[in-house]
Amino acid sequence: MPFPDSFYRWRPHPWHGLEVGSNAPKVVNAYIEITPFDHVKYEIDKKTGYLCVDRPNRTSSHPPSLYGFIPRTYCGKRVAALMGKEGVRGDHDPLDICVLSERPIARADIVLKARILGGLPMIDGGEADDKIIAVLDTDYVHENANCISDLPEVMIERLHHYFTTYKLQPGKDISVEIGKAYGREHAEKVIQASIEDYQERYADS
Numbered sequence: 001m002p003f004p005d006s007f008y009r010w011r012p013h014p015w016h017g018l019e020v021g022s023n024a025p026k027v028v029n030a031y032i033e034i035t036p037f038d039h040v041k042y043e044i045d046k047k048t049g050y051l052c053v054d055r056p057n058r059t060s061s062h063p064p065s066l067y068g069f070i071p072r073t074y075c076g077k078r079v080a081a082l083m084g085k086e087g088v089r090g091d092h093d094p095l096d097i098c099v100l101s102e103r104p105i106a107r108a109d110i111v112l113k114a115r116i117l118g119g120l121p122m123i124d125g126g127e128a129d130d131k132i133i134a135v136l137d138t139d140y141v142h143e144n145a146n147c148i149s150d151l152p153e154v155m156i157e158r159l160h161h162y163f164t165t166y167k168l169q170p171g172k173d174i175s176v177e178i179g180k181a182y183g184r185e186h187a188e189k190v191i192q193a194s195i196e197d198y199q200e201r202y203a204d205s
Helices: 077-081 153-165 184-201
Strands: 027-034 040-044 051-056 066-069 096-100 110-120 122-124 131-136 176-178
Touching: 027 040, 027 096, 077 184, 096 110, 110 153, 110 184, 131 153, 131 184, 153 176
Parallel strands: 096 131
Antiparallel strands: 027 066, 027 110, 040 051, 066 096, 110 131, 122 176
């Protein structure tokens, strides 16, 4: 018996096989790797597309939002240039995204539509590692949020604190620098730059 047209024997790779979204960079698809309930850091395996265990959380710090990446994006020279600092390079990963949802979403390995509000300009070990901030596009509580200024300041503080502390280890220094949060307009520029970096990097793929 043949498979129906809607059935795929192999699912699309979350990074390369999914679409960035028809309304990007305002609304994008986000593949979720980690939820606020996870005590373990999960990360997509770039070769197979499976969600894998990276490491258990070393500290008690939990991500304050859903966390993942935007498909078919890549942090290369264009994303790095938007940092506005000499010597910064892209981290060669898909663009990270934090998605806020009023209703708890307790499972990862899912795809959702995220409405872009802003981001955090993060440099990790000399590499551009922006954290785009968004809300679930169908969220009733955040339905009128259109920019990062529409969110309670404490939400941004929590994200900032998490990304400056989650790698901390006793007796070891970390080289993470996070600047002031930026708004939707700049976030959309970062997303567009990451789309163009991806197209250049994987043009022949």
